[in-house]
Amino acid sequence: MGPQHPSTHGVxxxxxxxxxxxxVKLKPVFGxxxxxxxxxxxxxxxxxxxxxxxxxxxxxxxxxxxxxxxxVEKLAGxxxxxRAEYIRIITAELTRLLNHTxxxxxxxxxxxxxxxxxxxxxxxxxxxxxxFEALTGARMMCNYMRFGGCRxxxxxxxxxxxxxxxxxxxxFLEEFERLLTGNEILMARTQGVGILPAALAVNASITGPMLxxxxxxxxxxxxxxxxxxxRFPFRVPLGAQGDVYDRLMIRLLEMGESIKILKQAIxxxxxxxxxxxxxxxxxxxxxxxxxxxxxxxxxxxLGFYLISDGSANPYRYRVRPPSLINLTILEDMCLGxxxxxxxxxLGSVDIVLGEVDR
Amino acid sequence: MIDEGLRNELSKQGVVVTGFQDLYNWGRKNSLxxxxxxLACCAIxxxxxxMARFDLSRxxxxxxxNSPRQSDLMIVAGTVxxxxxxxVVRLYNQMSEPKYVIAMGACAISGxxxxxxxxxxxxxxxxxxVDVHIPGCPPxxxxxxxxxxxxxxxxxxxxxxxxxxPRHLDPNAPSEFPIxxxxxxxxxxxxxxxxxxxxxxxxxx
Numbered sequence: 157m158g159p160q161h162p163s164t165h166g167v168x169x170x171x172x173x174x175x176x177x178x179x180v181k182l183k184p185v186f187g188x189x190x191x192x193x194x195x196x197x198x199x200x201x202x203x204x205x206x207x208x209x210x211x212x213x214x215x216x217x218x219x220x221x222x223x224x225x226x227x228v229e230k231l232a233g234x235x236x237x238x239r240a241e242y243i244r245i246i247t248a249e250l251t252r253l254l255n256h257t258x259x260x261x262x263x264x265x266x267x268x269x270x271x272x273x274x275x276x277x278x279x280x281x282x283x284x285x286x287x288f289e290a291l292t293g294a295r296m297m298c299n300y301m302r303f304g305g306c307r308x309x310x311x312x313x314x315x316x317x318x319x320x321x322x323x324x325x326x327x328f329l330e331e332f333e334r335l336l337t338g339n340e341i342l343m344a345r346t347q348g349v350g351i352l353p354a355a356l357a358v359n360a361s362i363t364g365p366m367l368x369x370x371x372x373x374x375x376x377x378x379x380x381x382x383x384x385x386x387r388f389p390f391r392v393p394l395g396a397q398g399d400v401y402d403r404l405m406i407r408l409l410e411m412g413e414s415i416k417i418l419k420q421a422i423x424x425x426x427x428x429x430x431x432x433x434x435x436x437x438x439x440x441x442x443x444x445x446x447x448x449x450x451x452x453x454x455x456x457x458l459g460f461y462l463i464s465d466g467s468a469n470p471y472r473y474r475v476r477p478p479s480l481i482n483l484t485i486l487e488d489m490c491l492g493x494x495x496x497x498x499x500x501x502l503g504s505v506d507i508v509l510g511e512v513d514r
Numbered sequence: 515m516i517d518e519g520l521r522n523e524l525s526k527q528g529v530v531v532t533g534f535q536d537l538y539n540w541g542r543k544n545s546l547x548x549x550x551x552x553l554a555c556c557a558i559x560x561x562x563x564x565m566a567r568f569d570l571s572r573x574x575x576x577x578x579x580n581s582p583r584q585s586d587l588m589i590v591a592g593t594v595x596x597x598x599x600x601x602v603v604r605l606y607n608q609m610s611e612p613k614y615v616i617a618m619g620a621c622a623i624s625g626x627x628x629x630x631x632x633x634x635x636x637x638x639x640x641x642x643x644v645d646v647h648i649p650g651c652p653p654x655x656x657x658x659x660x661x662x663x664x665x666x667x668x669x670x671x672x673x674x675x676x677x678x679x680p681r682h683l684d685p686n687a688p689s690e691f692p693i694x695x696x697x698x699x700x701x702x703x704x705x706x707x708x709x710x711x712x713x714x715x716x717x718x719x
Contacts, residue, residue, distance in 0.1 A: 160601055162550050162580045166557070167598055188598045189554055192631030199630070208627065214555035214652075258558075278565035296555060296652055510554055 159188045163266045163499040166509035170486075170498070177494040182487040186480070189513040197473040202228055202303070202440050205473070209460075210297040212475065213511040215258055216251045218288070219453045221301035226382060227449030227460035232442035234304035234435050239428045241384045243306050245421050246318065247291070247298075248451075249414040253325065254284045255454035256365075256407040257332075259506050263404060264336060266503035267345050273335060280328050283321050290314055303440070304432030315422060322418045329411055337405065346401040350489040350501035353398060360485045364456025364478050366505060369406045370398030376452035388417045400504040441468050455479055455506050479511040535674055543669040546614070546662070549585035550578040551605065554592030556619040556652040563655035573662050582608040587665075589658070590644075593621035593628055594635040596701050600693050606642045607690045612682040614669070616661050617644045620651045627651065640705035642691055643681070 158169035167188035173181035193212065197205035209224045210217035222244055229236065236244070261277025285295045290311055292298040300307050336342055352362070354370040367374055375392045377385040393409035395402030444466040450459035456478025463472035482505050490498045521531050552560060564570045564578060579585040582605045594602055606615065617638055620626030625636040638644065645668060646661045653661075672680050681687040688708060694701040 159598065160551060160605060167553055188595060188601075189593060190595055190597070190633050191593055191628040192633055193628075196628065196631060211555060211627070214558060274561075275566050278562055279567070281562070282565075282567050295654060296559065 157495075157498075158185075164502065165262065165507055168502075168507070168509055168512070170502075172495070172498070174495065177496075179490045179493055179495065179498060182490050182498070184483060184486055186513055189509045191510070191514065193514040194473050194475060198470055201468050202442070202470065203437055204469075206301075207297065207299050210299050211510055212477070212514065213453065213455065213458075213479065213508045214296055215255045215508060216454050217296065217298045218247045218251045218300055219451060220458065221299065222248055222383075223449055223451045223453065223458045224460045225301040225303055225449075226451060227447050227462050228303045228442070230447035230449050231445060231462055231464055232303065232435075232440075234432050236305055236383075236432060237429045238384075238426050240305035240430045242421050242425045243310065243430065244301065244383055245385070245388075246418060246425070247288075247300060249418045249421070250284050250287065250318070250321075252414045252454045253411055253418075254281055255506075256411050257281060257328075259503075260332065260336070260404065260407060263500070263503040264342070266499045267342060269342075273332070276328070276332060276335070280325070283324075287314065287318055287321060290317070302431060302435065302437070304435030306430045309430050315425060318418075319422050322415055322422065325415055326412070329408065329415075333408060337408070343401065345497075345500055346404060346504075347399060348397075349400045349493060349497050350504065351397060351399045352485065352489055356485060356488060357398065360481070362456070362482050362485065364452070364454070364482065364506075365406045365410060366403060366456065366482050368392065369395035369402040371395055376450060376457055380450070382449075382451055388420055390414075390416050400500055403504040439468065441466060446472075450476070453478060455508070455511070456482055475511075475514060477511040477514065479505075479507040479509075480513075483507055483512060536670075539670045539672055542612070543666040544574040546573075546575045546587045546665070547577050547579050547585045548575055548587040548589050549582055549605070549609065550580050551582075551588060552591050553594060553598065553602075554621065556591035556622070559652045559655055560589055560591045560618065560658060563658045568655040568659060570659070570662075573659065573666070575662060582606075583610060585609055586611075586613045587616065588613065588642075589616045589618050590622040590638045591618040591652075593626065594638050595633050596635055596696065597633065599635050599638070599641060599701060600695065602638060603641050603691055603693045607693070611689065612680060614646075614665055615642055615644045616646045616648065616658075616665060618648050618658060618661070619653055620649060623647050623649065635701075637710075640710040641694060642706075643709050 157172055158164045159167040169185040171183040193208050209220040212220050257277045257280050261274040264273035288298045289295050292300045352370050354372050357367050357370045371394050390413040393406055395406050442464045444464055446463045448461045450457050458478055459476035461474040462470050465471040489501050516531055524531050570576050617623050622638050625634045628634040646665050648657050648661045650657055
């Protein structure tokens with residue numbers, strides 16, 4: 157199945173052994189989008205690989221920026237000004253809304269709901285993309301974060317527009333929930349399908365909404381707060397069963413929590429500089445050493461591991477991609493289900509092939 | 515060939531005079547069926563083009579087909595790696611004639627930001643004929659709409675006969691393109707000389 161298939165979310169291939177329609181064996185085949193991200197980053201300067209992080213998980217370019225910036229900031233010992241921390245949180249949580257919205261649209265599409273949910277999801281996506289475009293100049297590849305802060309300050313009127321988008325979001329969530337979650341077909345297709353037990357999830361180092369759907373309370377924003385997440389009260393929604401339905405609901409609930417964070421951050425946004433004056437963009441050479449920066453990206457723990465030898469480009473550069481690691485247990489979730497369920501289970505894992513293959 | 519003045523005069527009276535060729539091209543250019551085929555980031559913008567805000571349906575191309583047999587427009591949206599290139603050419607061969615290709619985004623045109631990578635194809639136009647290239651990383655949905663309009667103009671100017679006729683009306687033109695094979699260190703052949711001729715550098719001394 158694949159690599160060209162409308163429901164593999166990109167160029168992903170699965171070697172499937174079937175007994176009738178039941179899955180007996182499933183082997184994922186990666187590498188159809190391998191773009192040498194890590195090696196290119198080792199050949200360019202620290203700042204030069206920032207645009208490549210945008211193209212890792214192309215739904216969430218800003219959170220990718222943040223993870224990379226965190227790793228470099230740890231390596232070079234830079235501080236981030238208060239205003240930049242708030243802007244980072246606002247943009248990152250908007251990205252989370254964007255990612256989860258699109259995922260739910262695609263998941264519904266995989267179940268055969270052609271058109272409507274995806275249309276609704278992309279309508280909301282455009283609203284957030286308008287914000288990103290006004291801020292960074294690009295719709296998808298928002299190359300926004302810099303070491304020790306952000307690239308540019310918010311344009312005038314941006315924060316009011318963001319507040320309007322955030323205020324309107326709960327209405328969309330309610331609409332989406334009415335459309336999907338009570339739907340009989342959707343429940344039949346998702347409940348009890350693709351169950352991921354908590355023990356297996358922990359052992360396979362699954363992170364993100366997929367782990368929390370199995371009932372494990374692990375969110376880096378709580379367990380290892382980066383930025384200023386410690387100041388925002390929010391709940392970490394947990395699932396019980398770990399089936400596709402739980403994974404779907406977790407994302408809906410998480411969006412509600414993101415809106416809470418966003419509302420508070422927009423209200424409290426302070427003034428001041430947006431970048432650490434110590435941070436140099438050109439001839440940036442951190443001292444020799446190593447650092448690992450990680451964040452709770454919408455898909456799970458996204459980490460960047462860097463080794464510096466004191467030169468202008470990293471000696472070693474490695475990404476810990478949540479999509480790839482969440483995908484490794486696909487076979488365990490799919491065994492015994494039908495081929496139609498595999499499509500739904502794969503959709504609920506939330507993969508982006510740019511990040512899986514890098 | 516009808517006189518232009520007479521044609522205008524007749525159209526004022528509500529009579530449309532046209533040739534079979536124009537009618538044929540008009541019908542085809544407004545009913546392109548793209549293949550639902552995404553490779554990377556650009557595919558998301560391709561989907562966005564089909565969604566409510568940009569509304570590809572206005573141009574008669576909203577029917578994204580899942581099967582290459584049912585589609586006549588391939589939008590190569592995203593990075594083509596050397597592992598994926600044989601599949602792209604195979605899908606192109608499976609499409610029904612007359613068929614067109616839009617190379618969407620810097621990666622599909624030339625390898626884009628990943629050009630220096632060992633695994634990224636330096637442009638899909640080395641293997642299949644591309645009709646419209648869209649620059650950008652990724653191009654905005656408006657750019658894809660513009661590419662579609664450009665392709666429609668191109669189709670409306672096609673002739674049935676003569677040296678400039680399109681490939682599907684030329685019995686000597688190839689109907690299938692050779693599928694490259696992953697060799698020990700590169701694709702073999704690395705390009706199709708019938709499609710891609712590298713520009714010759716002229717140096718003025």
